[in-house]
Amino acid sequence: MGAIKNIIQWATDPWGLSVPIHIAWFLIWVAAIAGLCFLVVHAIWVRYFAKPEEFAGAVPSELAAHLPERVPRHSLTARLFHWIMAAAMFTLLFTAFLPRVGVQFDWVTYHWIAGTVLTISIIFHVIHASFWLDFWAIWPDKADLQDAWKRMRRFLGQPAPAPRRFAKYPLENKLYHGAIIATGLSAIGTGIFMMFRVKTIFFPRDPYLFSDMTWGLMYVLHGLAGVGLIALVMIHVYFALRPEKLAITQSMIFGSMKRDFYLEHYDPERWAVEESSVPSVSHGND
Numbered sequence: 217m218g219a220i221k222n223i224i225q226w227a228t229d230p231w232g233l234s235v236p237i238h239i240a241w242f243l244i245w246v247a248a249i250a251g252l253c254f255l256v257v258h259a260i261w262v263r264y265f266a267k268p269e270e271f272a273g274a275v276p277s278e279l280a281a282h283l284p285e286r287v288p289r290h291s292l293t294a295r296l297f298h299w300i301m302a303a304a305m306f307t308l309l310f311t312a313f314l315p316r317v318g319v320q321f322d323w324v325t326y327h328w329i330a331g332t333v334l335t336i337s338i339i340f341h342v343i344h345a346s347f348w349l350d351f352w353a354i355w356p357d358k359a360d361l362q363d364a365w366k367r368m369r370r371f372l373g374q375p376a377p378a379p380r381r382f383a384k385y386p387l388e389n390k391l392y393h394g395a396i397i398a399t400g401l402s403a404i405g406t407g408i409f410m411m412f413r414v415k416t417i418f419f420p421r422d423p424y425l426f427s428d429m430t431w432g433l434m435y436v437l438h439g440l441a442g443v444g445l446i447a448l449v450m451i452h453v454y455f456a457l458r459p460e461k462l463a464i465t466q467s468m469i470f471g472s473m474k475r476d477f478y479l480e481h482y483d484p485e486r487w488a489v490e491e492s493s494v495p496s497v498s499h500g501n502d
């Protein structure tokens with residue numbers, strides 16, 4: 217209980233009751249240092265300890281011959297969404313946390329504008345992913361769990377067959393996406409209500425919409441989601457910049473990846489190349 221008390225900043229309301237007002241700001245450093253520790257440990261592990269990737273089975277050569285030279289991965293629509301969301305996310309993080317670490321500026325207006333952009337982009341993304349993309353591609357499936365078990369045993373030095381090649385998104389990406397959903401939706405859900413506390417173009421200010429206790433808890437959840445996103449975004453950028461992942465990052469810019477990279481890492485049965493892109497060079501998949 218004491219620990220929970222310490223991660224929150226408290227105030228006394230007019231009736232003498234103790235109410236939360238927001239998170240304790242040292243959590244910014246906890247999140248940043250946790251993110252940094254993850255990167256350092258992961259980088260050391262990959263450099264000095266990890267064995268080379270090994271997958272079960274080979275891709276049939278007749279299938280490989282029919283693949284286009286560049287395999288489409290992200291449509292133009294999906295890429296535009298990704299970069300708009302990323303710009304909104306960075307703006308939110310910097311406007312929220314720079315003033316807490318000593319860089320003072322009038323941050324609230326930039327913050328709620330970026331929050332609105334993020335909210336709209338996520339609503340768009342949910343609709344786009346549900347009706348135009350393969351909705352199930354980002355959720356763990358049975359093959360992921362079977363392979364995770366094999367990979368875990370091999371990691372621990374126990375005998376286990378090699379896992380299959382990946383679907384469009386490996387299990388780690390799917391779990392990361394889940395963590396982003398939890399933190400992102402918490403920040404958005406609370407952020408929309410918090411706009412009632414400041415002046416925006418959407419609705420009249422109404423700081424009495426909730427009790428002090430409810431507002432306080434809302435600010436705490438918003439802050440916890442926010443610091444969680446510091447670590448998550450650091451980890452995401454780190455992986456995007458790792459040399460062995462650059463082909464994936466480039467596909468988020470140009471839309472496609474080289475056939476050899478696809479054949480090395482992905483299972484065409486689990487992530488099929490679109491018919492329309494075989495055999496010519498693709499223009500995306502929206």
Ligand code: HEM
Nearest residue numbers: 238308309312328331332403404407408410411413435442
């Ligand atoms: C996703 C990343 C986000 C991060 C890291 C973040 C972080 C923060 C932080 C740390 C605060 C200060 C809260 C406090 O004083 O306790 C804050 C305030 C605020 N946030 Fe966010 N936020 C995010 C998303 C959003 C979204 C999506 C919206 C709107 C839809 C939003 C709207 C607001 C508003 C209106 C305030 C000002 C509240 C006030 O000053 O009374 N935020 N945010």
